[in-house]
Amino acid sequence: MVSDIRLTSHMKSEIIRSIRSTLLEYGSATKVELSHNLQISFPTIGKFLKQMENRGEVTSVGLDESSGGRRAIRYTYHPNYMLGIAIFLEKSETNYTVFNCLGEVIEQGNTHSMLEEDVLHLAAFIENKRSSYSNIHAVAIGVPGAVNNGTIFHIPGYENYHNVDLKKVIEEQLSIPTVVENDMNAAVIGYMDQRKVGDNISLFYLYLGKNGPGAGIVINGGIVRGKTYFSGEVSFVPQYDDRNFLQALSCGNDGERSIEQMERKTDAISRLVASITSILNPHYIIFCDDEIETLTLHQIVERSATYVPKEHLPELAASDMKHDYLNGLQSLGLSLLISQQIDDLH
Template identity: 30%
Template sequence: MNQVNTTMTVKRINTELVRATLKRLKSATKPEVAKATGLSVMTCGTILNELLATGEVLEQQVDPSSGGRPAIRYEYHANYAQIVCLYARTEGNEHFISYQVCNLLGECLEENTIYYDEITYDVYEQQLERLKDVYPAIKVAGIGVQGVVHEGVIGVCDIKRLEKVDIVSKLEDKLKIDIVAQNDMNLITYGYYQKQEDESPKNIAYVYFPDGNYMGAGLIVNGQVVKGETNFSGELSFLPLGILRSEQLGQFKQPDTMVKLAAKSIASLIVIINPAVIVLAGRCVKEEDLKRIESEVKTMIPAVHMPTLKYRHDIHADYMNGLKTLTLEQLSYPFKFEKKTF
């Protein structure tokens, strides 16, 4: 890397550090930003002035001073830009989208869930186009897909009308904003993990057992989401469970066979990633099933390697948190300040 590129990279990293710090502090003076970032007051002043000129940072009231020039406080302009997070799901006889429009601090400006007769690409496009008209400051849209997304193209998917759709390119061409699309279980797991304490386990799995669709999982190993070479990681319905894949849908609706199939799937995850926690969710599993599943798993693996099983009644909050976090990251320079990364 030549000197010019190095200087530009350092400046972008410093700018992102100041930006992230001001978001966290809500408001601060130049010396306070300098102390929090470890950068010089002069460097912070230059960056803050540049952000002030673009409107991304606002000046607050002047701090009282005992003498000399009064200190100016700066605050991050939360609505300088906005994001929209949208996912579609089909389960049982229900077909719906859920969305949130958020500012740059992650604060929700609008949210809704809308039901349809079926989900197609047009549902994504029409809703995003409508929201962009209402919120012209939207710069990025985060899209959750109930299937595999590889290089922006949807592959194996529970919503058949979306298979082989190049959803990222089509939406970017239409809306003229950045689009990030990701598998639903990766986002749900990421959202769940982001809410945990810093000292929480770094190896977890989140398994979803839906009604009428195939089971899937999101995996985090050493604090990183595992997507695999072609984003196929976590497609548990392709495990060799001793029955045809098409037979799984019916057997997961039967309590006894559900427990056995769930236990086999969980045992497979344990021997591959050895997680400390496995979260179970979905209409085909109930909280009272966890003890039976754990007992069944222990017949296959040594009890010392058994992770803690946890139950989530609803995935929506985890899903939206994962989408929101990932989408906001798209607006940041690709330099991570947190340990938890996608």
């Protein structure tokens, strides 16, 4: 059991993170319950709770019923003590939510697309939101491109963001902990969080997209990023003698919705489903509900079965990608919030 003798800075941060997580998960707890659940000594828990109560991070919500001794004080976390902001950048617009430590939305909206502008415009937008919510302590940003630890290294069509360490730019400009994530990785995180997907589940989340197709991939509950963080860039998957997946989806005249074009699109997606089935054998392949109709899903299943035995096909389903995307970014932002250092909050 951890006591407060010679606690390092890292250990102190871990204790605070654990207390925050437990109170947020269970709603409330006593010192005894926290000490027992976290395997941290009662005096140490008491010391940290006192500090957190003094700065308004936790509050006491009354006394428990007596079990023969002194009645225990029950504590709860103040969910609005820290806020986060989740932002995702798209071709047509920029969507955002301001949320608290319970994931409750404080403000939600959209504005013009910032992908064509300098990244400092994005920093200015975040700073403007912080002027309204001074306790924003985490930023989560989603982008339609490949990301390696905060650096966007593949984002076709948006040179202002190409090879930019966006995490570093925002943290240096605003001094707010920031996470930057690929759009489909964020969406698949949000999908799993909302549905409480277990660690043994594998799935493939496909977005055909305005900027070209992309995918979020989960194997046994974990995001697959790959050697160079290029995983999920399915545009490049070769499908025909002279066409990759992106080219196969794009064939035909702009705006054309002929039966022949729809057949070609269905075949291209079915070939990808068959390839993913053969390589990953996932439980689910998720499509965006504003891109695929239920009838088309049935057609994809039947066409895919001409390429791979039907009994091995995953379940095909559709989901609200925007909803999943924002929830995924909020989940990443919440992880930053509960890991905040004490010095960062002053």
